[in-house]
Amino acid sequence: MYVIEKTEELSQGVKSFIVKAPRIAKKCQPGQFIILRTDEDGERIPLTIADFNRETGTITLIFQEVGCSTRQLGRLQAGQAILDVAGPLGNASHIDKFGTVVCIGGGIGVAPVYPIARAYREAGNKVVSIIGARNESLLILEKEMAAVSDILHVTTDDGSKGHKGMVIDPLKSMIAAGEKIDLVIAIGPVVMMRGVAEVTRPYGIKTIVSLNPIMVDGTGMCGGCRVSVGNTNKFACVDGPEFDAHQVDFTGLMARQRMYLEHEKEERKCGGECSCH
Amino acid sequence: MLMSLRHKMPEQTPDERRKNFKEVTLGYTADIAKAEADRCLQCKTAPCRQGCPVEVNIPAFIKHLREDRPDQAVAEIKQKNNLPAVCGRVCPQEHQCEKLCVLAKKGQPVAIGRLERFAADYGLSCDCEPREVGAEPLGKVAIIGAGPAGLTAAGDLACLGYDVTVFEALHEPGGVLMYGIPEFRLPKSIVRKEIDGLKQLGVTIEVNAIAGKTFTIDELFEEEGFEAVFIGTGAGLPHFMDIPGENLNGVYSANEFLTRVNLMKAYQFPQSGTPVHIGKNVAVVGAGNVAMDSARTALRLGAENVYIVYRRSEAEIPARAEELEHAKEEGVQFHLLTAPVRIMGSEKGWVSGLECIRMELGEPDKSGRRRPIPVEGSEYTLDVDAVVMAIGQGPNPLVQHTTPGLEVNKNGNIIANEAGFTSKEGVFAGGDIVTGAATVILAMGAGKKAAVAIHQFLQEKHAVKE
Ligand SMILES: Cc1cc2nc3c(=O)[nH]c(=O)nc-3n(C[C@H](O)[C@H](O)[C@H](O)COP(=O)(O)OP(=O)(O)OC[C@H]3O[C@@H](n4cnc5c(N)ncnc54)[C@H](O)[C@@H]3O)c2cc1C
Ligand SMILES: Cc1cc2nc3c(=O)[nH]c(=O)nc-3n(C[C@H](O)[C@H](O)[C@H](O)COP(=O)(O)OP(=O)(O)OC[C@H]3O[C@@H](n4cnc5c(N)ncnc54)[C@H](O)[C@@H]3O)c2cc1C
Ligand code: SF4
Ligand code: SF4
Ligand code: FES
Numbered sequence: 001m002y003v004i005e006k007t008e009e010l011s012q013g014v015k016s017f018i019v020k021a022p023r024i025a026k027k028c029q030p031g032q033f034i035i036l037r038t039d040e041d042g043e044r045i046p047l048t049i050a051d052f053n054r055e056t057g058t059i060t061l062i063f064q065e066v067g068c069s070t071r072q073l074g075r076l077q078a079g080q081a082i083l084d085v086a087g088p089l090g091n092a093s094h095i096d097k098f099g100t101v102v103c104i105g106g107g108i109g110v111a112p113v114y115p116i117a118r119a120y121r122e123a124g125n126k127v128v129s130i131i132g133a134r135n136e137s138l139l140i141l142e143k144e145m146a147a148v149s150d151i152l153h154v155t156t157d158d159g160s161k162g163h164k165g166m167v168i169d170p171l172k173s174m175i176a177a178g179e180k181i182d183l184v185i186a187i188g189p190v191v192m193m194r195g196v197a198e199v200t201r202p203y204g205i206k207t208i209v210s211l212n213p214i215m216v217d218g219t220g221m222c223g224g225c226r227v228s229v230g231n232t233n234k235f236a237c238v239d240g241p242e243f244d245a246h247q248v249d250f251t252g253l254m255a256r257q258r259m260y261l262e263h264e265k266e267e268r269k270c271g272g273e274c275s276c277h
Numbered sequence: 278m279l280m281s282l283r284h285k286m287p288e289q290t291p292d293e294r295r296k297n298f299k300e301v302t303l304g305y306t307a308d309i310a311k312a313e314a315d316r317c318l319q320c321k322t323a324p325c326r327q328g329c330p331v332e333v334n335i336p337a338f339i340k341h342l343r344e345d346r347p348d349q350a351v352a353e354i355k356q357k358n359n360l361p362a363v364c365g366r367v368c369p370q371e372h373q374c375e376k377l378c379v380l381a382k383k384g385q386p387v388a389i390g391r392l393e394r395f396a397a398d399y400g401l402s403c404d405c406e407p408r409e410v411g412a413e414p415l416g417k418v419a420i421i422g423a424g425p426a427g428l429t430a431a432g433d434l435a436c437l438g439y440d441v442t443v444f445e446a447l448h449e450p451g452g453v454l455m456y457g458i459p460e461f462r463l464p465k466s467i468v469r470k471e472i473d474g475l476k477q478l479g480v481t482i483e484v485n486a487i488a489g490k491t492f493t494i495d496e497l498f499e500e501e502g503f504e505a506v507f508i509g510t511g512a513g514l515p516h517f518m519d520i521p522g523e524n525l526n527g528v529y530s531a532n533e534f535l536t537r538v539n540l541m542k543a544y545q546f547p548q549s550g551t552p553v554h555i556g557k558n559v560a561v562v563g564a565g566n567v568a569m570d571s572a573r574t575a576l577r578l579g580a581e582n583v584y585i586v587y588r589r590s591e592a593e594i595p596a597r598a599e600e601l602e603h604a605k606e607e608g609v610q611f612h613l614l615t616a617p618v619r620i621m622g623s624e625k626g627w628v629s630g631l632e633c634i635r636m637e638l639g640e641p642d643k644s645g646r647r648r649p650i651p652v653e654g655s656e657y658t659l660d661v662d663a664v665v666m667a668i669g670q671g672p673n674p675l676v677q678h679t680t681p682g683l684e685v686n687k688n689g690n691i692i693a694n695e696a697g698f699t700s701k702e703g704v705f706a707g708g709d710i711v712t713g714a715a716t717v718i719l720a721m722g723a724g725k726k727a728a729v730a731i732h733q734f735l736q737e738k739h740a741v742k743e
Pocket of ligand 3: 330335374718
């Protein structure tokens with residue numbers, strides 16, 4: 001059992017949990033994730049380790065309540081416990097001194113970008129961050145991102161905060177202005193990551209994305225998380241989750257993410273506010 | 278003398294069972310067990326024993342059954358085999374103990390597996406006393422992986438007096454017995470009971486603990502005070518065929534399909550949170566136990582047509598005879614001497630068909646089986662909307678990659694000798710991670726041998742210190 005020490009609502013439907021998990025907190029690195037299961041009937045779902053504290057033996061999870069499992073998780077209160085938390089999974093981000101690193105987070109994707117941006121900054125890079133959301137109320141971790149970035153751009157689809165438009169806009173402007181960019185990290189919805197990949201591809205700017213296919217075990221045992229990268233199949237949980245954006249088959253990834261859409265509808269039907277458990 | 282016939286085991290009828298996940302075979306009743314035990318000739322040389330990888334004293338346990346002492350029968354079996362309720366159900370007996378039974382020549386060997394199962398289900402399961410509270414353990418041993426190999430090593434070491442912790446990556450111990458072999462063949466309650474028995478012996482089981490990720494083997498020695506480690510991480514890495522269309526929605530590895538259904542209880546969706554895609558027509562590629570389990574699972578989930586696609590002929594089918602027979606009775610359709618060429622997809626990225634090619638058998642290959650050769654121009658399409666790949670598994674590399682000094686062979690399997698010693702001091706290994714995908718009883722045998730080797734190793738180590 002993994003006790004939830006603190007909960008916080010960051011924005012509508014986005015929650016942050018601090019969870020006691022000493023073994024994981026001791027070991028984890030930016031870029032890694034865990035797989036959890038709230039109770040006996042629960043699904044195994046992957047969530048990025050958004051932060052960690054080795055002294056207190058805790059990790060921070062930031063998640064969006066999008067479906068049955070995440071809503072069920074969101075109903076838990078501080079003092080209650082999550083049945084299973086396994087990790088840290090996946091490979092750590094390759095942190096090094098590259099020069100100028102642009103860290104892009106879209107929606108909930110800001111959560112995984114945060115520890116990575118911080119690590120790049122600590123490694124002596126100039127960190128330019130771009131975070132975006134549909135509107136101001138959905139924007140998360142703005143203060144935290146500002147604290148670990150040399151420059152922070154904010155975008156919203158409706159212009160309620162920062163630049164009106166998409167996260168790729170400030171990136172395009174940087175490129176147009178001839179700014180030297182050594183590395184781009186982009187995490188968010190697949191369409192956004194694909195968008196970023198297309199922007200940087202013509203300029204040969206090294207671009208890394210963190211993929212989020214549907215997973216089961218997270219240890220390379222099921223193959224459910226396979227994605228085509230450079231025309232060979234990779235298991236995102238053990239070979240990734242970070243990959244070279246210019247090699248990823250985003251179309252295939254998107255199709256596979258939709259595999260259980262019909263089931264999820266059925267799940268939600270089965271009792272209004274997700275009372276299926 | 279007229280030969281008596283083996284006693285059949287009562288089972289659910291095919292029509293009934295293909296609609297449920299309950300165990301297919303119901304086990305012998307006491308009367309049938311006794312009658313079957315009476316068939317044993319109690320041969321002095323007991324050829325049957327040589328067929329058993331762990332050399333269970335078969336005539337001795339059968340004698341106990343004959344004389345109404347099921348408890349002693351179990352105790353006898355447990356001298357050699359910690360999980361008789363499991364092995365009685367899943368051992369390929371026709372290739373092992375029963376194959377060498379003297380009555381097998383007439384085609385009617387004693388039903389050793391069924392008797393073993395009867396004894397195990399009937400008798401009490403504990404065969405040694407837990408270490409006394411407060412008694413000093415002989416040492417601290419870590420077991421990586423809670424499959425049959427790891428659980429067996431854990432049990433034997435606990436009986437010898439060690440402080441044993443089993444680290445398991447998944448949220449439930451049991452390995453393939455839990456996530457792979459379906460409920461209708463091996464009820465999970467039996468596996469849980471065996472695991473509870475281990476806990477009573479004082480074995481600690483830590484789940485959600487992934488060696489190579491949550492901790493490394495070296496850390497167990499350096500930071501947590503373990504003196505020996507046994508690696509039994511199995512053959513968990515699914516193989517795909519590398520044919521076009523394998524990433525379409527509706528294509529599963531058998532591991533994923535079976536894990537969703539068995540471990541995550543997808544057959545109870547949406548009461549359980551994990552969904553599974555059930556095709557109307559399902560092709561399962563392969564013909565081993567894994568393939569039969571996948572095919573019969575698909576039927577039970579409600580698929581209308583389930584096909585086994587296998588590139589060799591019936592004679593080469595590696596599945597247990599009983600599973601093959603059950604699959605046929607339940608209506609699984611066999612496309613033998615057939616190989617998949619590509620998986621066809623719909624616009625939306627779902628499986629819409631499986632293109633196959635017919636094969637013929639040529640000269641024997643390395644394995645001694647005749648090599649299948651494609652028949653040119655014989656392609657045809659199976660109308661399916663789900664495909665399960667059950668063509669084998671390799672070793673998961675997580676532990677090997679994070680344990681310096683641990684040697685592996687070219688397939689990535691850990692190199693260990695008969696006793697279980699690896700190239701790294703204090704590290705032992707056995708089961709599928711060493712041999713490649715094999716059987717429950719072989720994995721258990723390896724666990725047993727490693728327990729002996731670990732005991733010896735630690736005693737010698739401690740003796741030097743003193
Ligand atoms: C490595 C990794 C790290 C992740 N980190 C985070 C994180 O830090 N915070 C967070 O909120 N989410 C994260 N996710 C996504 C998260 O796992 C899914 O949102 C969650 O599994 C959805 O479960 P559900 O039952 O609540 O929703 P479902 O009912 O299963 O799905 C709701 C909607 O989300 C879509 N969906 C389902 N699974 C995924 C997925 N894996 N990726 C994208 N969309 C999906 C469905 O198609 C559907 O439209 C991560 C995923 C991966 C693979
Ligand atoms: C579907 C199916 C049906 C089968 N049917 C039969 C049958 O009828 N008869 C028969 O004799 N055999 C059968 N087999 C084969 C048999 O199950 C295996 O040979 C046997 O389980 C091997 O045992 P093991 O202990 O070596 O490994 P496994 O049973 O594979 O157990 C390994 C365990 O280690 C865990 N693990 C892996 N990596 C790590 C890590 N890094 N850290 C911590 N834990 C880890 C895994 O999660 C797993 O629990 C079948 C196999 C399958 C898949
Ligand atoms: S363990 Fe398996 S091979 Fe040995 S006697 Fe029992 S059923 Fe036969
Ligand atoms: S070989 Fe057959 S008949 Fe002889 S002891 Fe073994 S089981 Fe009995
Ligand atoms: S989630 Fe199962 S192999 Fe990656």
